[in-house]
Amino acid sequence: MTYKVLIVDDAEINLILFEALLKRMGNCESRCFTNAVAGLACAKTEDFDLIIVDYMMPELNGMEFITAVRLTPGRQNIPVLMITANDQKQVRYQALEVGATDFLTKPVDKIEFMARVKNMLDLGASRKVLENRAAWLAEEVQKATAAIRERERETVLRLSKAAEYRDPETGAHILRMAHYSELIGRGLGLSDADCELLLEAAPMHDIGKVGIVDNILLKPGRLTPQEFEVMKQHAVIGHEILKGSASRVLQAGADIALGHHEKFDGSGYPAGLKGEAIPIFSRIVAVADVFDALVSNRPYKEAWSLERASAHIQAQAGSHFDPACVAMFFKHWDRILEIQQRFKDPD
Incomplete structure (x- = not known):
């Protein structure tokens, strides 16, 4: 040398x-x-x-x-x-x-x-x-961490697909709402790490539906009050499935599963949380999930038009939805439409 x-x-x-x-x-x-x-x-x-x-x-x-x-x-x-x-x-x-x-x-x-x-x-x-x-060593650790994260991401998607088999929602739905959620998070100024975590955890929001009986989960008509009480349990079931994990993604998924049906005015379920007492990930996912459900075909309803669904979401800002999340959703409307086209439902 x-x-x-x-x-x-x-x-x-x-x-x-x-x-x-x-x-x-x-x-x-x-x-x-x-x-x-x-x-x-x-x-x-x-x-x-x-x-x-x-x-x-x-x-x-x-x-x-x-x-x-x-x-x-x-x-x-x-x-x-x-x-x-x-x-x-x-x-x-x-x-x-x-x-x-x-x-x-x-x-x-x-x-x-x-x-x-x-x-x-x-x-x-x-x-x-x-x-x-x-x-x-740092490079090797980074490679190993990336491999672990990839396996974890695959596990999350497979868990989410497990719910698909029992739920009329599609795999494209969970991809769309996850990307909508990430977009809202970035608009709100969440860190890159939190936005990535949100993207990976959001697909697990309805994992608890695996615990709901078919005659309620797949019912084509409106649920009775008693049936709706059973359906509401999917939020708690999802939390029970995912909670206690050492994985940050599964931890975030547990919180999202539990809180994505809470409403900004406190009238949601399962805990009746209000305003910022609802975790930010859950507030974000609520907007993304409901919008995509409205504009998608389901056995119990026809897809709404973009105009009708948009008007509904905006009308519910401050009652059902966090107004800041709604504002960020529509601020990036062009990107929302791009995501919708990228992850279309299969024919």
Whole structure:
């Protein structure tokens, strides 16, 4: 391995000496500057394994040079050897504070110089190996995490499809309402992580319907009050299925399942929560889910027109729905229509 060393010293004789000693080491190539400003510009633009800098120089002394180097992005860990004729401790303390790694006092002893340089280069090389190892490990962890998240995403979709087999809603419905939900979340300023979580968890909103008997779940007509009480239990059943998981996606799904039938005015179920007491994910999903259900065909109803469904959602802002969620839904109406076309129901 060949090391790159930058030498900055206003005395030409010192540059010649240091460069000769580095050549004797056999694995170093050097760049030399008598002008500290030019040397600093080089240090900022080129990568070096070691910087050797004199303390007393015109225009820019060693302290100022090191300070400027350390403020340069990517130059915080380069070993810096300061050469000085000053053996006062206060000077060394100050140099350590601004980022010097080691010191040599003039006149420089050749053996000590080469030993110090070798040690600093070896330490720097070891640090780079560790940094590369850490970067590799971080990449491997990221790959493994991505694989786990992909398996988790598949599990969520399969759970959601389990409900499909018993519910007249389609797989396209859960994709549409999930993407509508993400769009509303972004409009409300939720973080990227929360929007992604919402996209992945929203499809589980009706997973509790697997626990509702067929004669109620699949009834083509209007439910009786007694039947509706049974149907309302799907929110609690969904929460019971998903709660207690170590997965953030399933945790979010449990909250959405429990709260997506709550209403902003407190008249919803199962808990009669009101306003912002309803979790934000549930408030968002409520808008997305109801809109898509209205404009979709079901055994018990024909699909509503976009105009009729839009008017209904807007009319229910502040009573059934969070007005902020409704506003964000219609603010991105063009995107809503794009999602609707992208995830059409099969013929």
